[in-house]
Amino acid sequence: MALLELEEVRAGYGPTSVLHGVSLSVPEGQIVSLLGANGAGKTTTLRSITGGVQWTGDIRFAGRSLRRMHTEDVVRCGIAHVPEGRGILTELTVDENLKLGSHLRRDGAAVRKDYDRVFEYFPVLRERRRLSASTLSGGEQQMLALARAFLTKPRLMLLDEPSLGLAPLIVRSIFEIIRTINTEDQVAVLLVEQNARLALEMSSEAYVLEVGRVAVRGSSSELTGNDAVRRSYLGY
Amino acid sequence: MTLLDVRELSVRFGGVVALDRVSFTVDAGEVVALIGPNGAGKTTLFNVVTRVYRPTSGSVLLDGEPVSRMPPHHVVRHGLARTFQNVALFRSMSVLENVIVGDHTRTKSGWLQSTIPLPGTVREEARARTRAMEMIHFVGLDDVAARPVAGLPFGTQKRVELARALVSKPRLLLLDEPAGGISHEEVDATARLLRRIHDELGTSVLLVEHHMAFVMGISDRVVVLDFGRKIAEGSPGEVQRNPAVIEAYLGAA
Amino acid sequence: MQELLQQVVSGIATGGIFASLALALVLIYNAMGLVNFAQGEMAMLATFVALALIDHGMNYWIAFPVTLVIAFAGGIAIERVVIRPVERAPILTLVIVTLGLATLINGLAGFIFGYVPRAFPSPFPVQTVNILGALASYQDLGVIAVSAVVLLAIYLLLQHTTVGLTMRAAAHHPEASRLLGVRVSWMLALGWGLASAVGSVSGIMVAPILLLQPNMMQTIIIYAFAAAVLGGIESPIGAVVGGVIVGVTVNLAGVYLPFVGGDLQLAVALAIIVGVLVLKPNGLFGRPSVRRV
Amino acid sequence: GGSSTPTAQTDVGVTSNSILLGNTIAQSGPAAAYGTIANAENAYFTYINNTQGGVNGRKINFKVLDDGYNPANTVTLTKQLVEQDQVFAMFSGLGTQAQTAVRDYLNSKKVPQLFVATGATTFMLDYGKPSTADASIKWNYSIGWQPPYQGEARIYAKDILANHAGAKIGVLYQNDDYGQDYLKGLKDGLGSNASMIVDAESYDVTAASTVSQLVKLKASGADTLFLFTTPGFTIPALVTVTKLGWAPAIYLNSVSNPQVYMGIAAKNGAALKNVTSVGYIKDPTDPRWASDAGMQLYKTVIANCTTCNVNDGFNIYGAAVAWTMVDVLKQAGSNMTRANVVSIATSGLNETNNPFLLPGVVVKTTSSDHFPITQEQVITWNGTGWTLQGSLIDERGTIK
Amino acid sequence: MLTRIRNSPPRYWLVVVVILFFIGLPTVISSFQASEWAQVLVLAIAIMGLNILVGYSGQISLGHGAFMAIGAYTFAILIHRYRMNYLVAIPLAGLLTGGIGFLFGVPALRLSALYLALATFALAVVTPSLIKRPAELTGGVQGIILPPVDPPPAAGAAFTALTGTPMTSDQWIYYLTLAFALVLFWLAWNLVRHRAGRAMRAVRDGEVAAAASGVNIAGYKTLAFGISALYAGIAGALFGLAVGFVSPDTFPVSLSIQLLVGAVVGGLASIPGPLIGAIFAYFLPIESNQWVPAQTWIPSQIASTVEKAGPAVTYGVVLILIMIFAPNGVVGLVTAGYARLRRRLRGAADRENGQMPPDPQTV
Ligand SMILES: Nc1ncnc2c1ncn2[C@@H]1O[C@H](COP(=O)(O)OP(=O)(O)OP(=O)(O)O)[C@@H](O)[C@H]1O
Ligand SMILES: Nc1ncnc2c1ncn2[C@@H]1O[C@H](COP(=O)(O)OP(=O)(O)OP(=O)(O)O)[C@@H](O)[C@H]1O
């Protein structure tokens, strides 16, 4: 059974409807990518999952419907959402941001171990622990957001364009880290990405959205192999 | 001719050294890219050039004149316009109005003329509107000209910013990650647009970007920063082969 | 000399009053990112409740905690009913709602309890101690001591507990906090509850000094604002230090600056607010806010 | 225009069976504590309507509007009462600034502005004079009622000259017409001895406390303290004096002397030794009046007002001034014109039996004297209540 | 923008209807009611000033009553002491207040919204005591009584010809205020849609971006303060004229709050908003405890409770309710309703295109 399932989800902002029936599923422990042009509704899809917008249809996580659940309760089920814009709490320090990631966990020893891992992945965060998060550069903020999401010990991570604004070297290492988290901790990932090539490399399966509908769905290798799809949707 | 001259520029925030004695120039007619790892100080440099931040030491000359002598809002009068990494549009205004604000320095009417508009003011308004519409057409946003910018797709918003910067007829355009967060097709479109800005409007460009194909395809010269220091400068080809750059930024391809 | 010393000591005592209300303001700022213009009125209402309990024969030391609990619940109720619907509205809307709340509570208290001032018992005697020749009463010292205790409690809560952290997070970044599993709405309610309880401590402490009546807090709140601004609006320590400084300054300015005189005390508070904001916008203890582009 | 019957003369606001009076007062805002006065007045009118069928068969209707102590509101509301509600007269409007604001308007419209609730001297002293803004308007439709603040202060001056000739006086006064009038009265009353005042400190109504002023007064070496302060400041000031370890002789103005307030001050820790004041109204909390007929009447009257606190000194004030108003209307008889009523109120009063005032206090006006009440009696605090000292002191004719 | 205006001709008709309504109003209501409406217009002018500051330049002021006080006192002193003609004194009072407001805008530059709210609030509280200080000039606590004004013969004659009754002073003041209001509203409308107003809005929406576009942030922020104070000053002068008396207590904190409430209730950053807000801000406190008890259909217990509880309670409740149910003010409510109606009329076509609703902020 899939960990996350969306069934005919429709959503929008006020009078504007953005998603016109999106169905997709993320199997346990897998990375699934969600691609599409600007404005296709990728972000909106992620927001629907964590209750950031009103939606109809059905969304199930681990067999349980998320209908009418508040964002915080969805998150407490084990979904970590790194939103577009990263959601850094700029009034707080880097350390406090990280603490907010782990604040719901009761497994103290494991938390400490996870902190060590996080600082191993992103050494710069250790250096900046006491500084206000508002001073971090774009890439550093992205690292903080990922680290924080990891510290919530999720079963599923929703990542909205994690490579946005990152230097090539960092992009690669971040994707590496995502893959490590995925394989070592069995965290499933729904990855929204503009860099289709990288995303397809990472994921086992992919969906392409077009104006709020799923236009193409298939295994990543299939899509990479399909020139027509590549050219018309993925742009490379 | 040297348009922008950055001399020994250093910026420190408390203990953090964001820029460490960086020097480089941008000549008229050039497209220069500024690349480097996250936190290298690229945006900070933009912010010093546009007088958002004060440098700790060093200077920036625009057309031979030190920018430190200009109030922030005068920088654009000296022919320098910019866009922002995270898009900074006037959210309550339409696309057209946003672009007209970009025309602010080319219009004159003060508050008195605004409150009691004489025919001259009205004509000036009309001219500003026409120029803005032309620029909107230039970046290809005619369809959304009357729409409020809030809620437009990210890529579109980036182009609105571009139009707003261009309408002031800058000689030098500072672009902070113009290809960030937009899809591949649009990256290509943006590259074509930049070419046209350079060729048709004759604007020089200094851009920050992480999208290497984009950078390499468009720039005449590349300046590389790492930890606030300039580690390399040269043609795209040279920089791409530079081991220091590969180690700090590009990674082994 | 003797007089100067007495002015300073008396100023510190008055400052204790400002500080205790300023603490509640600081708390609500940390928990809501908001200045609550109804803070003084809420404290006044809670004090009336305490008086009603005492008048019905309840022991002072039982009535005190009971009032705190009632104020806490009242604060939560206010948040749920009045603030929640405008939670995401711009700051101006919130300011107006709290102003409306202030008007409402003031009118309500007048309606229920009348405008005739009431006596309110104090746990501390008015007897005085001699400090280097200046006199201070146990009552004034008591107010300062209680403020210090409240300060310590708030400081520990905000800076060293998870609840404090989530409260601050919820106040400043509700959307992002939600995505981290923070029950933002309840955190805000909790913040109101706590601020209301702290305010009621302030009311109970100062009512014996000021006179309990519906308008009791109306001008005090301005001095409390001045204290909070001077100390840095998010800093509890700043509130107390700011309160004392405002109290002493207002006293001394009235006596030693001829053009101020006794009747421009409030103008001194205004000057402090404006002066601090212009010269040191984050106050004495506030962290500078960083602007990034 | 009002209805008129052939037999009797009437004006706007008077019908064969009713008289409409208007009032503006603060029932909300900073001075809301005074608002109860109008309720007490209304209670007295209700009592007259119920027990005597009104005055000469006309029931008194009393329309009270809340001006929140803002003179701008007073202007609007007074216009409303005069032009829209068509009141016969304005009665007992509150506040010096507020009533000053409408004085020209009411006099130019020849609407009586009777017994305003302020002790500001101008409403008595300046009767009949032309307006300072527009000389064509004469102030002959306006009059106050209570003893002028200046007069009261003169009585203190007399008392101190008689009993403590060597006193060093410190004064704490509110920096408005109220406090300034008192201070002026004291200085005038002391006359050539005005140098007895060693220090006078003022405070604004927006002050958080008057501690700083009191510290200064103590340091000035004063041994006698005058409090020309409203109750909200008087009570904390009395406590502060004790807290400063200071024990001056204290003179308290009459606005602040009701026993309720003294009780609060005592409870809050004030020593209250050697306190002097004056009175002209019976204090409802004073046991001396327990079986007094006037006090019995007051209690019956005030039962008509559900929101009124019997012990509140403002309420017996309201009843007393309403008594005078009814007295005037009774005297006017069938000649219910504004001109007639005003002339009785401002020049023809001689009321010796107002049951709510101290025995002997006369409410009196003549064609040359427009100060209705000028007598007051010195009282001293005995720890539980006020003791009347000596006999009434009359300041009639001294204020010029 | 152009197309939007072209799309909505009803708006122009509405303006004409409203103006005609206000011109005709005194002929059908009593002189007293005219005096009330004059005060509404006074408030509308002051609120429009505040709206320029808060709505269009994004700075908060809880102390605009203080600027009204300056305007009113300047006016009063000019005509009381210097016997100046009141028609000259009004604009002079406005200019002086504008200048002072401009100066006040300089320290305000450094304050964030919340702090500015506090500082201006404190200003409002302290104003009455500051006024008392130069007593020879301001009359201290006694205030200044102003002579009544008579309508000029021509205006009086025209009014008599129309209604058959002589024009009262209050009616004349109403028309005078209306004239000022019309002009000042028209000027405000011009301001916000031309270069200077656009720059102000740009500063409000984003200072860094505005500066990068060449907008002088400090300049436009202080300018907004100055213009806004000028409006408040003129309103203050007209207020003094209408009330006929100025004194410290005439300018309490509640006046400042009343202005802000009017601005928000009407709808910020809109031109009709201040007028609607003024009607609300004026009548609610006055009517709140007169209207309810007078309604026979309201159960008597409720009516008497409302009466006894006093206007403060009603005022607070209504204020909170409005903020909850119409946070963008009446204008926001109407605009949203109009947009919904248009969508319904046009059918679902727009919705599919992802058409955005008109932004309530830029009416
Ligand atoms: N807050 C909002 N209010 C109104 N419309 C919005 C809002 N956010 C997004 N939209 C609109 O919804 C549509 C889908 O947006 P969404 O952010 O889901 O796209 P996306 O696929 O994530 O695009 P991008 O690659 O640019 O992030 C767009 O047309 C956008 O204009
Ligand atoms: N206002 C500030 N206060 C403190 N530190 C700052 C401030 N602005 C920038 N920094 C620090 O300066 C360094 C350079 O930041 P900058 O934003 O210039 O990097 P960048 O090269 O633009 O990175 P990116 O590519 O991620 O956007 C970072 O380490 C950042 O934390």
Ligand SMILES: [Mg+2]
């Ligand atoms: Mg997106």
Ligand SMILES: [Mg+2]
């Ligand atoms: Mg950057």
